[in-house]
Amino acid sequence: MTWSVKGWCPSAYRPMVSGDGLILRIKPRLGQLTVDETLLLADLAVCHGNGLIDVTMRGNLQLRGLSTEAHAPVLDALLAENLIDRDPLVEGRRAMVSTPLWTEGDLTHRLGTALIETLQDLPDLPEKMGYALDTGPARLLCNVPADVRFETAPDGLILRADGASKGIFITESNVIEALTDLLTWFTDSGGHQAGRMARHLATTELPARFQVAKPGPVTAPPTPSMTAIGPMVGVAFGAMSAADLAGLIAASRPTHIRVTPWRALILEGGTPAEHPGFVTDPTDPILRASACPGAPACASSTVETRNLASDLAPRMKAPFHVSGCAKGCAHPRPSPITLTGQAGHFGLVKNGRASDTPVETGLTPADLMERFS
Ligand code: SF4
Structure with missing residues (x-):
C-alpha cells in the first residue's frame, strides 16, 4: 500500500x-465554538458519521466515517448554524490557527476578525497554505504548520513568512496591505509551484524588505491544567468520541470550547472535570x-497503530510516533523514536520522520514491546 501527497x-x-x-x-473561527455548536457537531458525528471526532494539528475538528449520502445533510446543518462559510472559496481560505488564550477584543481577536473579513480579497493561494496568529504575550505556535505568521516581537507586531528567520513590522492599520504585499510576491515569484511558503523559500530568495525584524521569544505550549480562560484537557491521539465530548461538557459546564493545535481542548469558563477519553494529568x-x-x-x-502506541507509552521516556505508513x-x-508501518510490520527510525530510512525493519508489536520493556 502506498500513500500520496494531496495538494489539498x-x-x-x-x-x-x-x-x-x-x-x-x-x-472553528479563531478556534472557538459555543457549547451548542459543539454539541451539534457531536450529534452530526453520531447520526451521520462513525461517532468519532478528530482534533487536528491546526486546531480544527474532523467528523469521520461519513457516507457519501450523509454529506449533503451535514453540509446543510453546518451552513444553518454558520459553522462554515457560504462561499466555498472563503471556507477554503480560512486555514487559520490562533493562539488559544485570546480574550474578547484583544489583539489576536481583532486581527483574526479583520483577517477573516478580508480573505476573499487576498491573492489566490495553494490550498494547503494557512496563517498562524501567534500574537499572545509569548509565541506558542512556532511548531504549528502555517505559511504566514503574525507574531509578537519585543518592539511590536510582525508578519513573517514561514521559513524566514525575520519578518516585517506591521501595525493593525496596515496589516492587510502588508499581507497582500507578501502574498503577491509569493504568487508572482512562482510560489504556486512549491505549494507552501517554506518550500518556496528553500529555492527562492525572499526580498530583504520582508526580513527586517526578529520575532519574540518562544514559550512551550500549555499542557493539561487550569488556564486563564478555563481547564485544558488533552485528547489522546487527537481522537475523541462524540459521546465523551458531550459527557465532558455536561461535567464541566463551559460557555465555549476552544480547539487548540496541541490535541487539546480548553473548556472556556468551565470547571475542572474528569471524564473518560480526556487527559487531565500533564504527566x-x-x-x-x-x-x-x-x-x-x-x-x-x-x-494497527493506536493500541500499540497506548501499550508502549508507559515504557517510553521521550516523545514517540507510531505511523501507519x-x-x-x-x-x-x-x-x-518513530515506528513506521511497512507491509504489516514496523520499521524503527531514530531521531527522524516516518519517511526516513529505518535502522531496523520487520518488527512486530511483540518485538517492540520487548525492545522497549
Ligand atoms: S500516516 Fe497514517 S493516516 Fe496518514 S496516510 Fe499513512 S496510515 Fe493513513
Whole structure:
C-alpha cells in the first residue's frame, strides 16, 4: 500500500475519502465554538458519521466515517448554524490557527476578525497554505504548520513568512496591505509551484524588505491544567468520541470550547472535570505518543497503530510516533523514536520522520514491546 501527497486538505465542501468513510473538516473561527455548536457537531458525528471526532494539528475538528449520502445533510446543518462559510472559496481560505488564550477584543481577536473579513480579497493561494496568529504575550505556535505568521516581537507586531528567520513590522492599520504585499510576491515569484511558503523559500530568495525584524521569544505550549480562560484537557491521539465530548461538557459546564493545535481542548469558563477519553494529568505518558488512525481506518496502513502506541507509552521516556505508513500524518516532524508501518510490520527510525530510512525493519508489536520493556 502506498500513500500520496494531496495538494489539498479535507474541508466541509470537499471531504476526503479514508478507510472508514469520508472525513469532513470544520474550522472553528479563531478556534472557538459555543457549547451548542459543539454539541451539534457531536450529534452530526453520531447520526451521520462513525461517532468519532478528530482534533487536528491546526486546531480544527474532523467528523469521520461519513457516507457519501450523509454529506449533503451535514453540509446543510453546518451552513444553518454558520459553522462554515457560504462561499466555498472563503471556507477554503480560512486555514487559520490562533493562539488559544485570546480574550474578547484583544489583539489576536481583532486581527483574526479583520483577517477573516478580508480573505476573499487576498491573492489566490495553494490550498494547503494557512496563517498562524501567534500574537499572545509569548509565541506558542512556532511548531504549528502555517505559511504566514503574525507574531509578537519585543518592539511590536510582525508578519513573517514561514521559513524566514525575520519578518516585517506591521501595525493593525496596515496589516492587510502588508499581507497582500507578501502574498503577491509569493504568487508572482512562482510560489504556486512549491505549494507552501517554506518550500518556496528553500529555492527562492525572499526580498530583504520582508526580513527586517526578529520575532519574540518562544514559550512551550500549555499542557493539561487550569488556564486563564478555563481547564485544558488533552485528547489522546487527537481522537475523541462524540459521546465523551458531550459527557465532558455536561461535567464541566463551559460557555465555549476552544480547539487548540496541541490535541487539546480548553473548556472556556468551565470547571475542572474528569471524564473518560480526556487527559487531565500533564504527566500522563499518553501525551508523549503520536499515532495516526492506522489500519483499518486509513486505507494506506497495513498496521494497527493506536493500541500499540497506548501499550508502549508507559515504557517510553521521550516523545514517540507510531505511523501507519511513511506519510507520517500524526507527526510530520522528526521524533526521537518513530515506528513506521511497512507491509504489516514496523520499521524503527531514530531521531527522524516516518519517511526516513529505518535502522531496523520487520518488527512486530511483540518485538517492540520487548525492545522497549
Ligand atoms: S500516516 Fe497514517 S493516516 Fe496518514 S496516510 Fe499513512 S496510515 Fe493513513
